[in-house]
Amino acid sequence: MITISAFQWVPPFAQGVVRDLRVRWALEEAGLPYQVRLIDPQVQASSEYRALQPFGQVPIYQEGNLTLFESGAIVHHIASRSEVLLPTDEEGKARATMWMFAALNSIEIYFQNLAEIDFFYPGQEWGKQHRPDVVKMIQTRLGELATCLGSREYLEDRFTAGDLLMSTVLRILRHTDLLDGYPTLKAYKARCEARPAFQRALASQMEPFQQRQA
Amino acid sequence: MITISAFQWVPPFAQGVVRDLRVRWALEEAGLPYQVRLIDPQVQASSEYRALQPFGQVPIYQEGNLTLFESGAIVHHIASRSEVLLPTDEEGKARATMWMFAALNSIEIYFQNLAEIDFFYPGQEWGKQHRPDVVKMIQTRLGELATCLGSREYLEDRFTAGDLLMSTVLRILRHTDLLDGYPTLKAYKARCEARPAFQRALASQMEPFQQRQA
Known part of the structure; x- marks a missing residue:
């Protein structure tokens, strides 16, 4: 078990x-x-x-x-x-794994920095000063991700473990309205979360x- | 090619x-x-x-x-x-992959925060205020990693892609003396880097x- x-x-x-x-x-x-x-x-x-x-x-x-x-x-x-969760062909597997690493190493790190400022150091002067830089970086990444997703349902041609991680990463922003600026990402997250x-x-x-x- | x-x-x-x-x-x-x-x-x-x-x-x-x-x-x-780089048995493969994710998602993120303060926002007031927190978090992680490595040569019972990523992550601290406090990690990094x-x-x-x- x-x-x-x-x-x-x-x-x-x-x-x-x-x-x-x-x-x-x-x-x-x-x-x-x-x-x-x-x-x-x-x-x-x-x-x-x-x-x-x-x-x-x-x-x-x-x-x-x-x-x-x-x-x-x-x-x-x-x-x-x-x-x-993972295609069985080598290339499909590599691409899905790529999105897993991308979610955690190119996206989540910036979201975590924001969550840290907002939840772990609330009211701190350094957080107030640095927060706009973090928000700007997050918006850059969200824009790049939205461009990459385009009008597709998932990051590749089917749901994979890459979408699983990416959508849980997007949840980290739920205390903000940042995702509202990216309706295709908002719909993508909702699509992933609608899965039973x-x-x-x-x-x-x-x-x-x-x-x-x- | x-x-x-x-x-x-x-x-x-x-x-x-x-x-x-x-x-x-x-x-x-x-x-x-x-x-x-x-x-x-x-x-x-x-x-x-x-x-x-x-x-x-x-x-x-x-x-x-x-x-x-x-x-x-x-x-x-x-x-x-x-x-x-990767054992062929399922458990060995999973453990080596675990260290790959650990290097990038549980260690590198803190090192990157320090590199960001030191190289991208030098002299900024928020950086000066926040830097001690970041250093403390890095020391916590280095201590945990050193405990986990113990007296072993590599993170598992042989060199894997997990060591490859972990040692390149440790390189990010090279502009500081933080690694000096952890001689077994310093030796581990040197051991990995000695590979032809x-x-x-x-x-x-x-x-x-x-x-x-x-």
Whole structure:
């Protein structure tokens, strides 16, 4: 049985964007059953957990003797077992993998910088000064991505793990109106999120948070 | 024949760390011959180049009908063709891929933030205020990575594409003395860079820069 780790609770700004969402979604798309180990900050900081995840993050993925961390790598591992997420021809596989790296290394880094300023350093003078540069860089990347997507449904000629990661990355901007300037990207994100597998993944991440708030 | 793109010239702070270095290194390890298309800022901004690379970066990788961008994805594609870079068993492959994503998504992002402050916004007030936070985060990550590496030679039980990316990421700190606090990481980086394939890759990236400076 596959086991993934996830947080028992996170503040509202993080609910629905914690990175186990990506892994849950990939598992739902691939039709692989899994169980969740919900962890609290104490477990997260423990040497037992750190031995599995050097940076103390979620999720980890465990199956038999294999333990993996890094949501991108876990999604890639799951995707390599399912044609729903990754084409089987070498070129299609390479292109889909390209979009996975692009989402995390050319797009997410700027979104994370904005989220950091807005959620982790609110009201700081340096954040106020630097925020316009970050927003400008994000707009540049969104414009480039929109041009590249054009009028297509997905980044390649079909849904892949690249779209899965890219659309979860776009979710990081949800506390802003930045995506409104790019209607084709907004529609693309909605198209990805309309997939039943995404809806199941989101519901399963949100469930323990909602229970605790109830 | 494989063709990659690279810059004809970059400022000294970027020489030896531009991302085509990673791809050249992977090609050298895999023993795959390649040619380089050196580009200038005009080509980089052209619609012809942008059609191949939506973000206008280097390198792109072209082979037959396949065009790829994102250095991480290109290295992964090359690695999937060579046992020198990626184990052939599924678990070994997944673990090496994990380190590739870890290097780019859990480590490089903080190093890039520091490089941005030091090279792109020198003297800015916000940079001066925020720099200590960034340095602290980098030290946290370096400490975690050093713990994880322990006394081993490589991140897994042999050299993989994960070490290739991680060691090129560690190069980003070369304008600082941050790595001096982590002697095992410094030795690890030196061990990776001692590989003849790395030396050939570095020499080939530096060649056009040195010609122009001569």
